[in-house]
Amino acid sequence: MTVDEMSMSNKEPLLELKGVSKVFNKEGKDFLALENVDLSVEEGEFVCILGPTGCGKSVTLQIVAGLIEQTAGSVILDGKEEHGPGPHKGMVFQEYALLPWRNVLENVEIGLELKHVPRRERRSIAKEQLATVGLEGTEHQQVHEISVGMRQRVAIARALANKPKILLMDEPFEALDALTKEEMQIQILKVWEKTGTTILFVTHDVDEAIFLSDRICVMDINPGRLKKVLVNHLPRPRHDCMSRTDKEFNEMRDEIIALYSSLKDEELDLII
Amino acid sequence: MANTQRSGTGNIGAFLVDRSYYVLGVLLFLVVWQAASMLKLFGNDFSEAFSPLAAALALIEMAKDGDIVRHAVPSLRRVLVSLAFAIIVALPVGVLVGYFKRLEQLTYVVFQFMRMISPLAWMPIAIIIFGVGDVSVTFLLWLVAIWPLILNTAHGAGRVSPLWLNMAKTMGAMDAGILRKIIIPAAIPDMLTGLRLAVGVSWIILVPAEMLGVPDGLGYFILDTRDRFRYDQLIATIVVIGAIGYLLDSVNRWLISKYSWKI
Numbered sequence: 001m002t003v004d005e006m007s008m009s010n011k012e013p014l015l016e017l018k019g020v021s022k023v024f025n026k027e028g029k030d031f032l033a034l035e036n037v038d039l040s041v042e043e044g045e046f047v048c049i050l051g052p053t054g055c056g057k058s059v060t061l062q063i064v065a066g067l068i069e070q071t072a073g074s075v076i077l078d079g080k081e082e083h084g085p086g087p088h089k090g091m092v093f094q095e096y097a098l099l100p101w102r103n104v105l106e107n108v109e110i111g112l113e114l115k116h117v118p119r120r121e122r123r124s125i126a127k128e129q130l131a132t133v134g135l136e137g138t139e140h141q142q143v144h145e146i147s148v149g150m151r152q153r154v155a156i157a158r159a160l161a162n163k164p165k166i167l168l169m170d171e172p173f174e175a176l177d178a179l180t181k182e183e184m185q186i187q188i189l190k191v192w193e194k195t196g197t198t199i200l201f202v203t204h205d206v207d208e209a210i211f212l213s214d215r216i217c218v219m220d221i222n223p224g225r226l227k228k229v230l231v232n233h234l235p236r237p238r239h240d241c242m243s244r245t246d247k248e249f250n251e252m253r254d255e256i257i258a259l260y261s262s263l264k265d266e267e268l269d270l271i272i
Numbered sequence: 273m274a275n276t277q278r279s280g281t282g283n284i285g286a287f288l289v290d291r292s293y294y295v296l297g298v299l300l301f302l303v304v305w306q307a308a309s310m311l312k313l314f315g316n317d318f319s320e321a322f323s324p325l326a327a328a329l330a331l332i333e334m335a336k337d338g339d340i341v342r343h344a345v346p347s348l349r350r351v352l353v354s355l356a357f358a359i360i361v362a363l364p365v366g367v368l369v370g371y372f373k374r375l376e377q378l379t380y381v382v383f384q385f386m387r388m389i390s391p392l393a394w395m396p397i398a399i400i401i402f403g404v405g406d407v408s409v410t411f412l413l414w415l416v417a418i419w420p421l422i423l424n425t426a427h428g429a430g431r432v433s434p435l436w437l438n439m440a441k442t443m444g445a446m447d448a449g450i451l452r453k454i455i456i457p458a459a460i461p462d463m464l465t466g467l468r469l470a471v472g473v474s475w476i477i478l479v480p481a482e483m484l485g486v487p488d489g490l491g492y493f494i495l496d497t498r499d500r501f502r503y504d505q506l507i508a509t510i511v512v513i514g515a516i517g518y519l520l521d522s523v524n525r526w527l528i529s530k531y532s533w534k535i
Contacts, residue, residue: 067438087444097439101457101533110453111443144534162443 012079013040014198015064015166020073022059032223033059037073039217039226041166041200046192048213049202050256056224057202061170064200065091078165087111090159092169096151098143104130104154105139111162129157132191149180156191169201173208185211186239193237207244210234210252218259228259321503330508339505340512343493347482348516350406350489351474354413358470362418363463366425371455376426387419391477395484404485412481413474420469428462429455461532468524475517490516 022034034056041047049057062068064075066085075082077089085091098107108126117125130136133153138146146154152172159167169188173181185208192199203209209216213232220227234248243249302324308314309323320326334340369375369383391412398408432455440450482491490513497506 065442067441085441085444087442089442091439091442093435093439095435097433097435099436099454099457100535101460110440114440114443114445114449114453142534159442 014043014045014078015039015041015200016076017060017064018074018076020060020063020070020075022056022063022068023071034063034070035223035225037224037226039229041198044196044198046189046199046201046212046214047217048209048215049200049217049219050204050206050209051219051224052204052221052260054224055219055221057204057219058170059224060219061168061200061202064166065089065168067091087115087162088165090162090164090167092152092155092159092167092172094171094174096148096155098151098154098158100143102143103139104135104141104143104146107143107154108158108161111158115162125161126157129161130154132160132194133157134187134190147180149176149184152176152184153187156188160191160195160197164197166198166200169199171202171204174203174205181208188212189237189239206253206256207249210249210256211238211244216256218256230255318503322507326504327507327511330502330504331511334505334508334512339493343488343490343509344512344516346486347478347489347491350410350482351413351471351478351520354410355417355467355470355474357410357414358417358421359467362421362466363425366422366463366466367429367451367455367459369422370426370429370459371432371451376430383419383422387423391416392480395481399484406486408484409478409481409486409489413477416477417470417474420473421463421466424462424466424469425459428459432458461528464524464528464531468521468528471520471524472517475513475520479513 017037017039020034020037020039021032024031024033037056037060039047039049039060049060051057059068063070064077064082066082066089082089099110102110105123105126108129109122112122112125127136127139130139133156135150135153135157138150143151143154155172156167172188173184176184188199188201189212191197201209201212210232216230216232218227218230219225230252232252234246234252305324309319309326312319314322331340369379394412394415395408398411402408402411436454436458437450440454445453478489479491479494482489483495486492490509493509494506497503497509
């Protein structure tokens with residue numbers, strides 16, 4: 001069964017957002033950041049949320065993570081309504097959020113330490129996860145000694161060490177240079193294939209969304225809401241053979257860009 | 273450290289050149305000091321007793337008859353005991369003040385006000401409450417040591433990145449976990465800076481504090497040498513005070529370099 005067929009099947013979704021809205025209060029004024037978002041992610045699926053800055057895509061992800069509370073609506077994970085953060089939802093931040101006083105291995109261990117997993121077991125899980133992201137042998141390096149791409153891989157290993165039901169990624173490759181970014185996109189696809197984990201991935205990079213996803217949730221701005229969900233039929237595996245100049249790739253890109261043609265230029269800062 | 277980029281013998285050579293300047297500085301100081309006493313800059317009566325040579329001889333004498341140990345040990349004990357009490361109080365207070373913004377606002381004016389008061393101003397009150405002796409001296413040293421510890425710890429706990437806190441929350445951390453795994457380790461470099469400042473200022477205040485009626489200690493011994501007209505021993509005691517202070521500070525600098533993290 002291919003991943004496409006899996007995502008098309010009719011079983012209960014792993015993650016479901018129902019009518020999620022968020023109103024922020026800024027200096028006494030209410031500001032509608034997110035309006036009535038319905039979204040679902042199947043088990044094992046790779047879903048991207050794509051949109052320009054200010055469309056509420058990061059807010060959506062932080063609501064799923066439990067770091068922000070929604071004003072209305074509900075988040076259901078694995079059949080249970082979610083309140084607050086927890087290690088079953090692995091979060092990968094754009095700025096890595098590594099602890100500079102810990103070495104690579106100790107950074108990956110933090111979640112296990114908080115769960116009071118015995119030292120020996122924690123070591124072996126952390127080493128295994130570092131291997132998953134291709135960082136074996138870097139265990140004892142300090143955070144400031146490794147490249148930014150490696151730092152983000154450590155952050156991914158750290159989230160995976162908790163064996164999360166879903167991996168939430170908030171523009172994780174945004175701070176990276178173009179080449180490292182491509183390398184990391186390939187890496188995350190490999191991790192996804194190896195672990196079978198479900199991924200919800202926020203980005204404003206159209207090509208990134210097309211390259212990675214099974215489905216793309218395209219968001220609209222002012223107020224932030226879901227504009228359209230596109231199914232990505234590009235064949236997998238994509239990391240060794242797909243070219244970003246393929247015909248299908250271009251068609252997908254054109255379709256997404258057409259969705260945004262109604263927006264004014266200054267509102268658009270998508271990477272096209 | 274400078275010159276770490278170089279390798280092999282060049283590195284060692286550069287290291288030795290670097291070190292030699294430190295030694296040279298000390299030697300120059302000794303030469304100026306000796307010249308000052310030979311030129312009788314301290315006056316005819318004292319210049320001989322104030323010379324580095326006289327100080328060195330007095331130092332050997334004091335080492336032989338046990339005066340140095342007899343007075344340095346109580347001094348160190350007083351500083352270390354007061355520092356221990358200061359750490360016990362200041363670190364928790366500092367972490368709380370740094371972490372809770374309201375607590376910081378509540379304590380800001382009072383703490384800034386208190387830390388500007390020389391502990392010697394409290395001396396009569398200390399003596400009324402604790403009497404003349406060890407307890408009063410230790411109390412005054414405690415009073416001087418807590419402010420740099422509290423304020424630096426608070427600074428460290430206050431600048432913890434919200435990103436780390438969010439990360440810890442997504443890892444399922446509760447308040448206790450966040451405190452133990454994020455806030456305290458993040459604040460350690462600032463705590464050590466506070467400790468370094470506290471040790472420095474305690475050691476400086478120690479000498480006048482020990483002039484308040486204790487029967488031993490380096491501050492006491494300064495007055496004792498004066499009363500016995502042993503100005504060579506007075507100078508030697510000053511050298512001992514400076515040397516121990518330098519060593520204490522070196523320990524702190526080593527702690528800071530060992531436990532500070534880099535971004």
